[in-house]
Amino acid sequence: MSIVLARIDNRLIHGQVLEAWVPFTHATCIAVANDELAASSLKRIMMEAAVPRRTKVVIGTVEEVAAGFAADKFAAEKVLLLFANSQDALRARHLGIDFGELNLGNMHESGGKIRFSCTIFLTREDVENFSRLEDEGVRIVSRCVPTERGENWKKMLQHRE
Amino acid sequence: MTWADYLFGALVAAAAGLDRTAAFQLMISRPIVCAPLTGWVIGEPMIGLQVGALVELLWLGRLPVGAAVPPDDTQVAVGATMLSAAMASVSAGSETAVILLCLLVAMPLGKVGQIFDRRVRHYNARLVRAAERDLESGQLERVCRHHLKGLLSFGLASVFTAAIIIVAGSLIVSLLGPLVLGRIEAMNLWLALAFPLVGTAVILGTINVSRAGTLFAASFTTALLLLWLL
């Protein structure tokens, strides 16, 4: 299996992912690990309708997607993995999905208080989750679109404090 | 250029600027349309057409996805057309050379447009709050009026951008003109070719097509061979 990008984006599949990240990473498959989306077939169909046919879409709960990775279902794909929030990313990592870098795209609907950029607002819990992920060796980088320069989240945290 | 010309130019700048985001979006805001339109109202349609054709591809690939505001190519096109028309009548160089110089000067000035645009997009949040206040006090019929006030701020931002490009541009062009117009003149053809080629390259670099480079190379080579042999 190869994960070309693991990203937190509360809008999940949208313009930035499809028009900027898919061509940039040459991803062949978008995997969305999100319990809420997996539970509603209509929401799932809408998300899938936005993706051109040549890109595969897999939508499941965090557990299902993790099981897919464990069973080597994505062996032949270049996977762009999407989470809606930091909790899901942490859970996925603990369920064995191995990503070395986590990209922060949009996090503005979580009601977070700490503002990092135009699009990223974090709660205390998010900060704790990221710290844990970082302790486990994941680099956490804020980067909305590929043309932006990526910035380590710790650096942004220092700017704020 | 008379004062009436500048007035008409400002009207086109406002209309095309509104078309960009705030209203209609019939793509009058694209350089290929708004530059000839500017040229037409000031009596120099061919200058406008040349400016429009040169600028069109440069920022075409910059999609307004996410919070990013693309550079204001509309006002660059309107401003450069006005600038070229004003300068062509007073400088010694050929029309094409003047257009190329004016464009090269107008493009960095267009960055100002981005600043104004961003300002307006922050400022408009006030309209939402004003509408909310009216809603709380039960004056529903006034709510929609606040929304339309946004047109004024977007329109003003466009006219300001165009004005800065024209005023600062005239100064820079009249200073640089005597120094570089001769050199530009000598390389007219190649410079005019550089604009669409760079624009195409930018599109190839950002477009969501697998192997865009290969596809382009194949098409380019085939077309070149055909044009050569025919």
Added chain:
Amino acid sequence: MSRKFSIPFLLGTAVRTFFLQASWNFERMQSLGTLFVLAPGLNRLYRGEALAAAYRRHMSYFNTHPYMAAALLGTVLAIEEEHAAGEKGAFGVLEFKEMVMAPFAAIGDALFWGGVRPLAASIALFFAYKGYLWSPFIFLFLFNLPHLLFRFAGACRGYRSGLRLLEYVQHWRLPDAAIRAKETTVVLLGGLCAYLTVVCLRQESLAPAWGIALLPPVILLGWLTRKGVSNLILILTVAALVLCIGQLV
């Protein structure tokens, strides 16, 4: 289900979508615009406090592609009509808006900004470079044909089909159409660049075959764009290089 809104009324709503983004702002994006588009419809459906509540409901955060918004808000009118009649639909109106805005935005971005606009522009540029003053009309015609269709037919279709709009959108496979449009654009740009190169070479009395030498620089510039170099820097650098070469020759 009762049908309160006539076709002329829906077309009027579509016209109001032309002003959807008049107060676009970073905080709530198209929120006030959505209310502006829906207001005449809401005025017909609700009275008194219920109307104020409906206004408040549609002032929440919202953002989608402006052309796709017509169909989406048509469906919102249908859902509001059901609610006003006391029927309980499958989806709350806010839930529906929230669910659909991102996919519709993605589809509209890909189709119109990424697909139709470059395609229409590259066709019109062939004529513009030939010096035809009517070439802007070619661009406007090619682009606005699908654009206006999406606005006006979209508003009617969205209202009439309600939630089944989603089935249609899924069925039309618009993202695939967008990719087809982009591929066509790349091919056309290849032709346009070749044509302009040959014209330039002929005027300099050089053989057209030399044009092939321009291919690597174009690919290189495309690669630099991918690496994040801004196009303003690229064009200014290239212009400076051309002028320097002119100085040397």
